[in-house]
Amino acid sequence: MVRLSESQRASRPLVLLVGPTAVGKSEIGLRLAQALETDLLTADSRQVYRGMDIATDKPTPEQRQGVPHRLIDLVDPDESFNAGQYRRLARQEIERLYGEGRLPLIVGGTGLYVRTLIHGLCDAPRADHSYRESLLQEARAKGGYFLHRELTRVDPESAVRLHPHDEVKIVRALEVYHLSGQRLSDVQRQHRLAEQEFSVLLIGLNRDRAQLYRRIDERVESMFARGVVEETERLLADGYGRELGAMKGLGYQQVAGYLAGEYDRAEALRLLKRDTRHFAKRQLTWFRKEPGLRWYELTEQDRSEDVAGRLLEMIRSFVQDLAPRRPEGLPYPSLTMEQESTA
The missing domain is CATH 3.40.50.300 (P-loop containing nucleotide triphosphate hydrolases)
Incomplete structure (x- = not known):
């Protein structure tokens, strides 16, 4: 004690x-x-x-x-x-x-x-909701990896750290650069001092x-x-769709694809193992x-x-x-x- x-x-x-x-x-x-x-x-x-x-x-x-x-x-x-x-x-x-x-x-x-x-908290600019919405509209028009490609162009350090599907954090990083002209990675580095x-x-x-x-x-x-498959089924049935940030997390994203008929159970298992290993690597970094x-x-x-x-x-x-x-x-x-x- x-x-x-x-x-x-x-x-x-x-x-x-x-x-x-x-x-x-x-x-x-x-x-x-x-x-x-x-x-x-x-x-x-x-x-x-x-x-x-x-x-x-x-x-x-x-x-x-x-x-x-x-x-x-x-x-x-x-x-x-x-x-x-x-x-x-x-x-x-x-x-x-x-x-x-x-x-x-x-x-x-x-x-x-x-x-x-x-x-x-970092001394970063406040949220600009209109800019966020314009980014999301552009992403829907140009495909799922558009936002991550944009982040790689303006802030490669943050792009390496963030998963291409982590839409919320990618949008925030792009927003910081758009509003302040500073890379989020630089803002965070300065703040750590x-x-x-x-x-x-x-x-x-x-x-x-x-x-x-x-x-x-x-x-x-x-x-x-x-029972992660049954848990995901229940969440989807309760109205929590695949577009939610919470449902894009490890496990739910891969199982939801299986439940939608995009691949079989064995592939869902393989994808989750692969994606979890990639996640662990990012955590260590x-x-x-x-x-x-x-x-x-x-x-x-x-x-x-x-x-x-x-x-x-x-x-x-x-x-x-x-x-x-x-x-x-x-x-x-x-x-x-x-x-x-x-x-």
Whole structure:
């Protein structure tokens, strides 16, 4: 158990456990939360959606009974949700835990959520909805890869990081360039140099690529065995169409194509394995650019309880070494609703 003293709370410690999908974050994070006697705060842009459980690998009811999981099941699949909203809700949970003398633990693989929480929101222009609509109309006329090709032309670094189907983030990157003349990748790089609100211990989990890909294949096969096809059928029947951003996520996109008769079940399985491996590669590329991240390489022989034990010692040392970063009682600035809406 780790309880924060008054001086340690003044340093605003924050522990984050990140890494690619299927690396083992959830099980190790669960054991860490149990040992720390704290809640597990999730940083996953897909687990925020209600009713999307299997393809997002959401924690089971049994796991949630053992350790409270926060920041999941926040909105319906047809509701919008962004990094600014995530940051606001995450900071509320973090402040609650500080008030209880407990150490906040963030676990997840959505790099944008992690970066926004640590560094705050970029000083980027507000949304221009008319420009967004014109981009989407042009994309419908010129084909699905038009937006990604445009982003490659003006901001190749962001284009490499974003999947061609990630329409929301691609449009935002093009919008930033259109309105400010700056590449979003440059804006984000400059922003990362700003002072952090928290004292951060950022731990990244990784595995040998062949081992990670094998675990991804096993997870995908498990999703099909546990009913991801039936889950997708239910979502479609409830009126959540394939055009929604939530339904374009891994699992639902590939299964929806199978249900539409575009290919057979075996091909859906193959596509999901392939696309998940590509996603894991993009996650690793993102986190490798995160300053101060401490990598922990996992092997086949590592048991989650042993890894959690070693990480717990790292966390205890981190907390013990903390010194107050600013006078107690001096608040950090809060986000305004206007700033949140631009994330």
